[in-house]
Each structure stands twice: as C-alpha cells, then as structure tokens.
Amino acid sequence: MVVKGIRQLADHLDISIGTVSRALNGKKDVNEDTRRRVLEAAERLGYVANQSGRALRKGSTGVIGFMMQTGHEITGQGDTFFMSVFDGVQTVFARHGLDLVALLCSSEEDPDAYLERVVARGFADGIMLSATRRVDERFALLDRRKIPFVALGRSLTDVGQPFIDLDFEGMATTAMTRLVERGHRRIAVLRPHDDLNLGHVFLGACRLVLAEHGLTLEDDLIFDASPNEAGGYRVGQGLAHHPDRPSAIVVLNDGSVTGLFHGLEAAGLTPGKDIAVIGLHSPQARYLSPRLTCFDLSLRDLGISLAETLLASMPAYASLYPNAAHRQLWPMTLIDGDSG
C-alpha cells in the first residue's frame, strides 16, 4: 500500500498534518513517541513529501543542477570524466540532503536560453556550469538571477564568479619546460574548439613559458580538433605530412589521444620516438602503447571541491564551509610515460 499526501498519512494516524510534518522534518515540538509512530508509518506506507508542495512552501527545491549539453562533440573531456566528478559532488551533497541532477541541454537548443529558462523557473537552488566558453553569457545571466553557482572552467570576462578550473598554467609550465629541456624547439598544441576557453588559456600560458626560452608557438602548430577519436586521427595525419613537422605535441583533448596515436602510426610515425606526445590523463592513457605521458588529476576530489565551493556561496550552507576556496586552479601531476 502506498499513501499519497501528508493528509492521508495524518488521517491514518489520527494526528494533524502539522504534527506529522514536524515529526518528519525533525522539528522540536513533537513527542518522541509520536515521532516514532509517524516515522514508522511513513516508512511502511511509503510516504515521501511531495517535491512541488515542499519546494513551493520552503522556497527552495533541494536540487542542484549541473548543466551539460548533449551531443558529445562540445567538451573535450573523456568518456568517464563527468561521472567521476559527479561522484565526488554527491558525497558532499548527500550530507545535506541535496540532490544532484544533470540539466541536459539539447544540442538543438540555445544553451543560454535553456539555462535562463531553468533558472527562472526556480528549478534548482544552485547551478554548476561546465564547458565554459570564452564569451559566456551564462555567468552574467546567473548573476542577474541571483542564484548561487560555480563553474567547472574559469570565466574570462571576469567579475568575480566562483569557479574551479584545471591549472592549465601549471600544466603549460611543466609540459613546456620538460619538452624544451629535452631539446624540443618546435612544439605543437592540440586543443578543442577555440570557443572553449581552456584552449585559449593554455595557449597563452604556453607562449609565456616558451618566450622565456626565446621560443615561440607557431600558428601552424596550433591544431583545433573535435575532442574525439576522429579529430585526433586527422591531426595525427596532418602532423605526419606537415612540411616542417614539430618534434612534440601537447594534447588537451583527452578523448583524442588514441585517435592521434593511430593517425600517427598509420602514417608511419611512432609516438614517443618520432614525435613526443604529452596529454591529459584518461582511462585509456596508461594502456596506450607507448604509455602516454600525461597530467593526472583526481576527478572525484575535484567534484568534492566543486560542491564545497558552491555550498559556500549558498546562504543556507555558507557557514559550514567557511574556508572553501572561492576560485581554484586545480593541480595536476605529471605521470611519466613513454610518449614524451
């Protein structure tokens, strides 16, 4: 048997709905005996407070929305990237009875309009953004709507929004220094679409590092490619037939690395021998041959930080996370491989 509505549950117990509600919500003014009775009955009859009614009254939904776009060509992240991050986010939210849902924006719908719609409806108490773009209306939009949010990926049009982004500057420094010290002079970069800001940031950092060594990043060595196997394959082919082939390449699209390897091999080049490859860690990375030299990070911990940063900006939870970082560049560690 299943009971629908607090009214039915209250009638069933010969108690007023007020008391039932208080009992369920752990409020003070309720006898411990009746509380037990209520809890037991709710459990037995499968009563759970209606989401809409509760949200309407309380003014908060208990839901956090993580916006992502369907159709996988947009972001450069590997296949299990988000699921790992989510797992970290959840462990934090679970402590507060918050639920994480992914807001799925169709590839046919305008992301800005979608987000505005969802936020304006009051669907979620907080928003997580991903795949931030170089000019990203969404930051201003969320500011305007005054809803707490955090971005996975930095904002370039800076007005103080909270975010956590990968430390691309650190990555650029480590990668470029390593390559230069090993004698590389012509170094290429593979990044996803220019509109995503991670590639933009990374290139800037690379230029800085290279300049310190009196080197430059040649325009014809910057490859934009879809963050998938096909994109990597094409770049591999392109590299092989490049009139002035670089001796190394750094790959931001972790989904493209295996494609790149096979593209190179198909053209008779051996990664790590004919051309050094440094990438981002992905599940495949250590099973590639040669093993990929790559930057690793704890996605689960990243998710935890992401959640804490968001909660820190929500009035109801801020006091619990007094020293959560408002903005953070997430450190990555280099894992030695055989590819570069």
Next chain:
Amino acid sequence: MVVKGIRQLADHLDISIGTVSRALNGKKDVNEDTRRRVLEAAERLGYVANQSGRALRKGSTGVIGFMMQTGHEITGQGDTFFMSVFDGVQTVFARHGLDLVALLCSSEEDPDAYLERVVARGFADGIMLSATRRVDERFALLDRRKIPFVALGRSLTDVGQPFIDLDFEGMATTAMTRLVERGHRRIAVLRPHDDLNLGHVFLGACRLVLAEHGLTLEDDLIFDASPNEAGGYRVGQGLAHHPDRPSAIVVLNDGSVTGLFHGLEAAGLTPGKDIAVIGLHSPQARYLSPRLTCFDLSLRDLGISLAETLLASMPAYASLYPNAAHRQLWPMTLIDGDSG
C-alpha cells in the same frame, strides 16, 4: 530588471493574474491584444512561471528523469554513450515542452532507495531506467508507484514492462555464426558483471547458436570484467596465458576493448591474427589497430525510440504515439574490421 511571480507581472500590466496565466498558456479566453502585451512583458521582464507552483497545481512537472549511477564502474557505458542517446530523447521531448534531466544516483546510495525517493516525491512525470540488473527491484517499484517508465535494457522478471534493449540475440547469432564459419571452435566471451542482465542474455543466446553447431560455451572462457580499460587489460593478459587459449573472443564491454588489445599485445599476441576479437562499436573502435570488427547502432535513434515508447505509456501523450513499440530489441549491424 527581473520580475518574480505572476502577481508582479499582472500588477505591472494592470491585469488579473488569471488573465496573465491564460495568456501565457495559450488558453482560449483571452483577447489577442492583451495576449501580445502579456507575452511581450513576460519576455522583456524575464518572467517564467515557477516550477513548483505550476507543478503543484497541474499535478505534473513536465520533467522526465533518466536515472543513472555515478562512478563509471557499474555500467559499461560512458559519457558519450548517454549523451548521444540523450540527444535523441531530447528531440522528441522538445516537441512537447518536456525537459530531460539525469537523476544521478551516487555510488554510495542504494539505487532502489534512491529511485523510490525520487519517484515518491513526484519529481518527474516519467522515468527512464538504464543499467538494468538481472533482479531489479526498480521495475516492481515503478509499477507500484504507477509512474510511466521505460527501461534501456530488458527486464528479466517479466511482467510486461516497456523496454528497449539491444538485440543481443541477433548479435550472438551473427557473431557466433561468423566465427564458427571461419573455423573457430573455442570462443570466449567478455562481459561486465554478471549482475547486469545483458551479459546473461548474451550468454544464453550464444549457447543456443553454438549448440546448433554442436559446440558449447566453456565456463573457463567466460570472463567477467569491469567495463573499463583495466578490466580489458587483465582479460587480455589472462587470455594470453590461458592453458587452452581460445581462438576468438566476443566483447560486450565497449570500454574494455582498447585495454584488451593492449593486454594481448603486451603478452605478444596480435588481435585479429592470434585471436579474433569482435566487440561493440565505440568512438575508439575504428581507430584501433587492427580496426575492430564490431556491432554498431544508432544511439540517437535509440534515444528517439526510447522517448516515444515512454510517451506512449503516458496518458497525456499516448494518443500521439499510437504505434510506438512497447518493447523493442534494437538492431545492430556488423561493421567489418580487421580484428575478427
């Protein structure tokens, strides 16, 4: 400027909230002039009806939940798999103003309890399931709660629930016949955890096909492995050192194939030469060397069918999809590769 609440919007227009609501919802009893005025003002002031209020009154949320579990070790599918399916689902839902969200169940929470909680709250009008298990409480639970749903993956405890599953029987027939005709006699199978029913179904089908040829599926040739690179790698190693090595393997875990290849290679075996490999299509499949012989399917179309099947079981939309399949085995086509 942003307006909050239909009351404010109505006051701003010197109109009653009833009329405003009717205007926004395209109801009949409203002058076309005032409707335009309302629509324009709503657009300009950024008014969108509150989700909770609307859902509470209408008794439906306009939200469809796709349940999935975070932490990627459970299901064999990755982000791109789901994102492609979602894209298809969305194109159908968009026509009806329905929104798809992914209900993310933490790996630390019991999936059944999670689903019960979400459904009982009335969070969504319909549910999509994935990663169905051999004994899956969720089917009975959704039946009991009388909420429309569809599963991506069949139910084995059969009481007529709607689902779409991959045609593993067809796949088994095609794959096994092909291998047998090419002279293979000892054929292995790699599948994810036994608790997921796809592996169970597939094995059964394989046994049937093999029996027709007077062959059997040896117990020591059935490998259960985590649906990831590491799992595949270990099986590759295991195959290489198998006392009576099979000459072919069919792989259900698409996330494991590259790992399997590298595991084999690390042990000195060449896929497609020393051992035939047939798998499922994945973004990597055609960039592997040798190219993977695999079964492909249109994920986007699968999503469309999934959505239509669900809508067909929702009273409000059923009439629009009179001949949507209630249950469906989704066809897959074999793509010739070099691996087997």
Next chain:
DNA sequence: CATAGTCTCGTAAACGTTTACGGAGATCGG
C-alpha cells in the same frame, strides 16, 4: 427592444507542504 450568444476578464479555490501562533494539559516551584 428583448433575448441569446460571444468575447473577455476577474475571482477564488485548489494543489501539498511548512511553520508561526496559540491553546490545552501537565509539571513545577513556592
């Protein structure tokens, strides 16, 4: 002109919950 019909709109109830408020009974201190 009277009546019926049409068009448009305002009013108010309802959806399921939470919570401020007040009241009834019990307990306690003097």
Next chain:
DNA sequence: CCGATCTCCGTAAACGTTTACGAGACTATG
C-alpha cells in the same frame, strides 16, 4: 493551591500557479 513554565499538538496562512465559474460588455438575431 496558584501561577508560571514546559510539552505537545491543532489551526490556518502562505508559497505561485492554473482553472472552473460567473459576470459584464458587446453583437447578433428575431
């Protein structure tokens, strides 16, 4: 034994929306 305090609970308002209902102002029709 009386007033004060405490414990527990019921009542009712409020959250923002949709919609059934009815009313007023026209128009058409006879």
